[in-house]
Amino acid sequence: MTGMHRAMSERRVTRRGFLLALSAGATTTILAACGGGATPTFAPTTAPAVAPTAATTTAAITASTRAAASATAPATSTAMSTATRVASVVVGASPVASATRAASAVAATPMRQINVAATTTHIQDFLKNVGGNRLAVSGILKPNVDPHDYETSVQDAQTISRAEIIFVHGVGLDAFMDKAIANANSKAPIIMVTRGITPLGGDDQEPDGDPHMWFDPTLAQKMVTNIGEALAQLDPSSATFYWQNVQTYNAQIAQIDAQVQGIYNQIPSADRKLVTNHDAFQYLANHFGLNIVGAVIPSISDAAEPTAQEINDLIDTIREQKVKAIFAESSANPRVAQQVAQETGIKIVDNLYGDTLGEPGSDGDTYLKMMVADATTIVAALK
Numbered sequence: 301m302t303g304m305h306r307a308m309s310e311r312r313v314t315r316r317g318f319l320l321a322l323s324a325g326a327t328t329t330i331l332a333a334c335g336g337g338a339t340p341t342f343a344p345t346t347a348p349a350v351a352p353t354a355a356t357t358t359a360a361i362t363a364s365t366r367a368a369a370s371a372t373a374p375a376t377s378t379a380m381s382t383a384t385r386v387a388s389v390v391v392g393a394s395p396v397a398s399a400t401r402a403a404s405a406v407a408a409t410p411m412r413q414i415n416v417a418a419t420t421t422h423i424q425d426f427l428k429n430v431g432g433n434r435l436a437v438s439g440i441l442k443p444n445v446d447p448h449d450y451e452t453s454v455q456d457a458q459t460i461s462r463a464e465i466i467f468v469h470g471v472g473l474d475a476f477m478d479k480a481i482a483n484a485n486s487k488a489p490i491i492m493v494t495r496g497i498t499p500l501g502g503d504d505q506e507p508d509g510d511p512h513m514w515f516d517p518t519l520a521q522k523m524v525t526n527i528g529e530a531l532a533q534l535d536p537s538s539a540t541f542y543w544q545n546v547q548t549y550n551a552q553i554a555q556i557d558a559q560v561q562g563i564y565n566q567i568p569s570a571d572r573k574l575v576t577n578h579d580a581f582q583y584l585a586n587h588f589g590l591n592i593v594g595a596v597i598p599s600i601s602d603a604a605e606p607t608a609q610e611i612n613d614l615i616d617t618i619r620e621q622k623v624k625a626i627f628a629e630s631s632a633n634p635r636v637a638q639q640v641a642q643e644t645g646i647k648i649v650d651n652l653y654g655d656t657l658g659e660p661g662s663d664g665d666t667y668l669k670m671m672v673a674d675a676t677t678i679v680a681a682l683k
């Protein structure tokens with residue numbers, strides 16, 4: 301059996317294990333295997349102890365397909381975790397020995413790339429860092445495109461149909477995917493990257509909660525870990541590769557976190573006040589010690605329009621609190637922000653990266669760069 305054949309048959313067997321776990325109604329959450337800072341315990345290239353018959357496998361596939369189609373991503377992921385845990389217990393090999401075997405198999409085998417669809421530009425960036433050349437990542441949202449009022453295209457439908465796994469943000473940010481996935485009749489697992497994160501409270505526009513959690517680097521790390529776990533389940537022969545990349549990239553996020561905190565600390569504490577053009581920055585403010593005193597669009601979703609009264613209230617707040625600038629995102633319409641800035645005589649800073657990364661080549665074309673670019677922009681306007 302060639303290396304490629306072995307990898308592929310193991311993948312099928314392991315997916316069977318995952319399907320069995322799902323059909324058995326497994327509910328144990330095993331996040332320890334990929335939890336922050338934990339040593340990886342799952343061994344790659346392993347098979348479950350039970351070899352199902354063709355009939356039970358077919359039944360399980362049907363059940364899992366229905367589950368995936370109804371977008372029960374957390375349940376799916378939980379079942380996948382359970383399958384991995386079972387596999388590593390059965391084999392009982394040392395992770396180091398397995399990792400060595402996996403690495404040599406990888407070197408000898410030309411890899412077929414896994415087709416992956418991902419909604420936000422942040423998730424696309426995380427996937428590239430965790431999956432490297434193992435993945436062919438197709439993005440639904442492009443740089444500088446606002447997710448809140450996005451409508452999927454014919455090309456998106458093709459991307460979704462082709463995908464072997466689909467990563468969504470969840471918490472209402474990319475709810476447009478529910479219909480798109482149903483229309484594409486996709487059978488691929490759907491992974492909600494923010495699963496396990498309790499969102500800040502939402503509002504009428506965002507009833508599921510505030511989705512902008514990537515602005516807290518510790519929550520971004522959790523998203524990265526969720527991505528690594530899902531990829532390891534789908535492609536167990538590369539589990540060690542994904543896991544090592546999760547560790548490396550999350551360490552880079554921790555470094556950026558410290559660096560960015562140092563940048564924000566340059567603002568005198570009395571001046572750490574933000575007025576933004578929509579409530580995208582609450583996680584950032586909470587994590588780095590800033591205070592959001594107002595938003596031009598008083599909603600977490602920028603699909604809302606402010607009333608005249610809301611604009612007048614904001615102008616009063618800016619004057620009372622001596623706010624120095626209004627911060628607008630590059631992807632959102634700054635018209636109202638410009639109006640308020642003119643009225644109050646303060647400057648408008650309209651190049652923050654919020655719901656999307658920047659175009660390739662810009663100073664916000666990766667998550668790590670975006671966090672530094674926003675901090676630098678905000679500090680330059682406030683200190």
Ligand SMILES: [Zn+2]
Pocket residue numbers: 448512578580600601602655
């Ligand atoms: Zn937003």
